[in-house]
Amino acid sequence: MAIAPLIVEQHTEITPKVKVLKNGQKVITDRGLTVQGIYNVYYWVVNVRGLSALITTILEKYVGYWVAYLVPLCAVALSIVPLLVWRHTFVRRPPSGSVLPQAIRAMVYGIREGFQMDEAKPGKQQEKHHRQVTWTNTFIDELKSGLLACRVFLLLPINWLCLNQTFNNLISQAGQMVNSGVPNDTIKSLNPISSIILTPVVSRGLYPFLTRRRIGFGPMARIVMAFLFLTLAMAYTAILQKLVYSAGPCYDRPLACVESDHGQISNQISMFLQAPIYVLGAIAEIFCFTTGTEYAYNQAPKYDGIGGSIGVDGHGWSWGMPGHGVYAHHQGPLSGYHVFVVGGRHGRDNGFVRGIIWKARSGEGCPFLSQATGAIGKH
Numbered sequence: 001m002a003i004a005p006l007i008v009e010q011h012t013e014i015t016p017k018v019k020v021l022k023n024g025q026k027v028i029t030d031r032g033l034t035v036q037g038i039y040n041v042y043y044w045v046v047n048v049r050g051l052s053a054l055i056t057t058i059l060e061k062y063v064g065y066w067v068a069y070l071v072p073l074c075a076v077a078l079s080i081v082p083l084l085v086w087r088h089t090f091v092r093r094p095p096s097g098s099v100l101p102q103a104i105r106a107m108v109y110g111i112r113e114g115f116q117m118d119e120a121k122p123g124k125q126q127e128k129h130h131r132q133v134t135w136t137n138t139f140i141d142e143l144k145s146g147l148l149a150c151r152v153f154l155l156l157p158i159n160w161l162c163l164n165q166t167f168n169n170l171i172s173q174a175g176q177m178v179n180s181g182v183p184n185d186t187i188k189s190l191n192p193i194s195s196i197i198l199t200p201v202v203s204r205g206l207y208p209f210l211t212r213r214r215i216g217f218g219p220m221a222r223i224v225m226a227f228l229f230l231t232l233a234m235a236y237t238a239i240l241q242k243l244v245y246s247a248g249p250c251y252d253r254p255l256a257c258v259e260s261d262h263g264q265i266s267n268q269i270s271m272f273l274q275a276p277i278y279v280l281g282a283i284a285e286i287f288c289f290t291t292g293t294e295y296a297y298n299q300a301p302k303y304d305g306i307g308g309s310i311g312v313d314g315h316g317w318s319w320g321m322p323g324h325g326v327y328a329h330h331q332g333p334l335s336g337y338h339v340f341v342v343g344g345r346h347g348r349d350n351g352f353v354r355g356i357i358w359k360a361r362s363g364e365g366c367p368f369l370s371q372a373t374g375a376i377g378k379h
Contacts, residue, residue: 004293008038009091033211039290040203047199047282049075050192057186102135106143109133117144152219152295159227159288163281166234167191170274173237176244176254177271190275194282202286219295226288233280240277244269 017029052072060068083090106120113119121140125131167188174184210217245252247267249259254267 004039004042006090007042008035011035011038012091036207036290036294037203039294040199040286043286043290044196044199047192047195050195051189053192054186054189057183061183102139103143105133106135106140117147149296152223153292155223155227156288156292159230159284162234163230163284166237166277167281170237170277173241173244174271174274176267177269177273178266179271182271184271187271187274188278190278191282191285194279195285198279198282199286202283219291222287222291223295226284226286226291229280229284229287233277233284236280237277240273243273 011031011034013029013034014031016031018026019029020026052075056068056071059071106117109120109125110117113124117140118124119128120133121137122133122135123137125133171185171188174187177184207217244254244267247269249265250257250267254260255263255265259265
């Protein structure tokens, strides 16, 4: 997920500007909305990639595993090409040292003072402990801001755990139903398909509609909306499982009764009744995936020494929870630091906390991306 912050970093325009479109309309550029648009496009492309699961499943069934593995290998190899071709155009910040020791020391001092980070500021340390520290007041303010922003993500593990467990169990549930000749693990492709269709509707339709009418629909509202859609998906899943157990021939013992002909006859209920679950899940991801990364980036405190932006890869913070990964990214005009907690995705492997890396970066940017919004009249 490191590619997402890299993409956003290419947009270096900070100050709003008035621009005139080709149709003569004047608009004001807004960095927040631009970042939102970038992450929505990124999420859309991620779901286009997700369709590869449909292709590889078919290839594995009718050709072989070697082709199923060859396709993603070729895709990854091709993705390197634009990085090499435009490597001199991209905004890059080379490593310039680590801020981890200072951050740890500052947090330790703050914890010792009753979890008051202000007590770790140089003036307080000199006054109370006659101790000179290497950081500045702004460093502590940046660190506080980053830590406070992390509170938003405390509920995300619950969201992604429920989503992943629901979606993983759906494959088993589909195996108990009539699949009409379609592999039971193929129907999960309805999730990226729904996202591909609905992401432009939300980003190009709903959000601008609300903005033009000055209806607030900020990050917290979008995350709450995601939770509501996920709740509906889980409720529908539970009802559908009840319907599976209510259908013959095996009722609450799918594929296990004599009438199933040694597991060949499923309970007589269509697998495609799962479709609404994947659609609701896609809507939840649209509101939560992009909002999490966008909120983390926009809440990043900007400072000429150490900046912060906490980006979550869309699967929430994970402390040993299966099927999750974490990416936290801190940046600033001159330097920043990264935190990586590597895990799985969507339950495809059991992702646990693998390691943490903090790395400072420095460099300067150049304009790359721009998005205008907020009509203010005709030229």
